Amino acid sequence: MSRAKLSFPSVEWFNAVRKEFNTDEEFHRRGAGHCNCVAGVKVGDDVFVLTFEGQECTSVEQSGELALADADFYMSMDAVDWQEMLANISKHGHAVGDYTLNTLDLNRFDGLATSVHGDQFREDMFFRFNQTLQFFFDASSRIDTRFG
Amino acid sequence: MAEVAPQNQNVDMDLEWMDKTGSWDTNAEPGRNGLTLADIQIGDYGEIPDYSRNLSGRPRGSAPRPDSMRLGNYTVREKSEIWMDNASFLYEEALQRQWSSATDVPWETIEPLPDDVEQAQCQMATFLTEVEFVAGDVPSRWVAKTSPDFFEARQVLLAQVNDESRHMDVFRKRALANGGGLMRSTGSTAGFVGGIDLSRDFTEMSSRLHISGEGAVLTIFRMGELMAYNDAEKTIYRLCAQDEARHVAFGVMHMRYMSEHAPERRDEIHSYLDEAEGGLLTSAANPAGTLNQTSESLAILLGGGIKKFDEGWRKLVAIRRRQLMEYKKRVISAGFGERFENGRSRLTEIMEQAAA
Numbered sequence: 001m002s003r004a005k006l007s008f009p010s011v012e013w014f015n016a017v018r019k020e021f022n023t024d025e026e027f028h029r030r031g032a033g034h035c036n037c038v039a040g041v042k043v044g045d046d047v048f049v050l051t052f053e054g055q056e057c058t059s060v061e062q063s064g065e066l067a068l069a070d071a072d073f074y075m076s077m078d079a080v081d082w083q084e085m086l087a088n089i090s091k092h093g094h095a096v097g098d099y100t101l102n103t104l105d106l107n108r109f110d111g112l113a114t115s116v117h118g119d120q121f122r123e124d125m126f127f128r129f130n131q132t133l134q135f136f137f138d139a140s141s142r143i144d145t146r147f148g
Numbered sequence: 149m150a151e152v153a154p155q156n157q158n159v160d161m162d163l164e165w166m167d168k169t170g171s172w173d174t175n176a177e178p179g180r181n182g183l184t185l186a187d188i189q190i191g192d193y194g195e196i197p198d199y200s201r202n203l204s205g206r207p208r209g210s211a212p213r214p215d216s217m218r219l220g221n222y223t224v225r226e227k228s229e230i231w232m233d234n235a236s237f238l239y240e241e242a243l244q245r246q247w248s249s250a251t252d253v254p255w256e257t258i259e260p261l262p263d264d265v266e267q268a269q270c271q272m273a274t275f276l277t278e279v280e281f282v283a284g285d286v287p288s289r290w291v292a293k294t295s296p297d298f299f300e301a302r303q304v305l306l307a308q309v310n311d312e313s314r315h316m317d318v319f320r321k322r323a324l325a326n327g328g329g330l331m332r333s334t335g336s337t338a339g340f341v342g343g344i345d346l347s348r349d350f351t352e353m354s355s356r357l358h359i360s361g362e363g364a365v366l367t368i369f370r371m372g373e374l375m376a377y378n379d380a381e382k383t384i385y386r387l388c389a390q391d392e393a394r395h396v397a398f399g400v401m402h403m404r405y406m407s408e409h410a411p412e413r414r415d416e417i418h419s420y421l422d423e424a425e426g427g428l429l430t431s432a433a434n435p436a437g438t439l440n441q442t443s444e445s446l447a448i449l450l451g452g453g454i455k456k457f458d459e460g461w462r463k464l465v466a467i468r469r470r471q472l473m474e475y476k477k478r479v480i481s482a483g484f485g486e487r488f489e490n491g492r493s494r495l496t497e498i499m500e501q502a503a504a
Contacts, residue, residue, distance in 0.1 A: 030247055032245065102389070
């Protein structure tokens with residue numbers, strides 16, 4: 001567990017998760033592994049762009065809404081919904097029940113994952129790399145997170 | 149003591165094979181993904197012929213052997229018939245993202261379920277085992293028919309066969325893991341799904357299998373997380389969905405390539421899509437469609453038991469609409485979207501029926 005509490009959402013928070021994710025072999029096995037995509041994360045009005053290359057998440061950038069056009073897909077929820085998901089992950093060490101990314105996507109009328117371009121081939125990367133994305137957020141259980 | 153002859157002195161060696169008849173001084177270097185097939189597509193070795201005359205199984209880039217007998221009965225010899233731009237990436241992705249149905253599924257999380265729920269789960273497991281047989285058998289036949297000059301595409305198909313093999317075994321394992329067993333064979337493989345195996349051409353097969361069939365099953369796998377009753381079932385469905393999405397990507401990218409390089413075949417491909425929309429996506433061959441064994445099972449699982457069937461059915465209808473919408477967007481992505489504009493496709497009408 002990181003010592004200092006990191007604020008979600010922030011580049012510092014995502015970088016701390018990225019470090020945990022990149023350095024633990026457990027996150028690169030069991031159906032995970034090579035993942036090449038650009039994923040957006042939209043928390044309310046805040047936008048972050050995560051780049052995955054090979055076995056690593058190689059960069060996180062905070063951007064404006066326009067940057068989502070370049071993402072293969074982006075995951076969008078209100079801050080309170082992200083907070084609930086991360087609280088579930090923190091409690092169990094990984095997402096359980098209704099808080100896995102795929103279940104969140106299925107339970108929402110417009111889905112969790114979408115895109116600006118509407119290209120289903122690129123949107124399908126959310127499914128193709130789902131276990132990697134899940135492991136990435138599961139790694140946040142090791143981060144001491146504060147919200148707001 | 150007998151005299152020992154100096155090594156090699158009395159041996160008549162034929163070192164003709166050491167003549168460097170292929171390109172030499174190649175130095176492929178690994179990138180962030182390791183040393184991938186894409187990294188070795190360099191120089192002559194990266195040149196893929198538009199038409200293959202290689203009938204001897206000669207590895208692409210190696211020197212031909214003029215006196216070689218014909219080895220393979222390769223019917224797929226035109227690049228546009230099987231190629232896609234991302235073959236090498238999909239192959240590496242498939243190998244990297246493998247999983248074991250024996251050890252990567254938390255089987256210990258399965259606990260006894262109410263009889264109706266267990267029966268529905270076992271019926272779906274029976275159905276999925278059945279259709280995955282087709283999904284494994286069909287691409288495997290096309291591997292041996294494809295020229296080794298297009299080995300990247302063959303490798304993707306071989307990886308798919310391995311994926312489907314795992315899907316067959318994991319659903320069989322689920323059926324036998326919790327006090328239930330296999331249930332009734334649905335017969336769905338006798339209709340459109342079985343017809344995939346009658347395809348005379350790779351693109352015909354791919355449009356039926358990858359775009360229509362696996363696209364529909366991908367939605368089922370994804371919604372598996374909504375009808376899972378433990379972490380084991382959630383894991384099974386999520387990991388199967390990843391594999392299935394990769395197979396769908398193969399189909400979309402192949403159709404894009406075919407459309408760009410053999411536009412004279414576009415109308416023919418539309419006819420396969422007509423057939424799929426009329427046959428698979430709306431009929432008994434669709435597990436979320438009108439086949440009672442699977443649609444009722446799905447509704448029971450989604451609702452939480454036979455007494456909550458109506459609630460489950462409402463969820464199923466919403467998912468069926470999503471299944472059709474995703475299919476439509478994939479066809480657009482593959483470059484055949486005009487069918488939804490010019491009245492050729494009945495999908496919008498079908499989606500309205502599904503909603504009703």
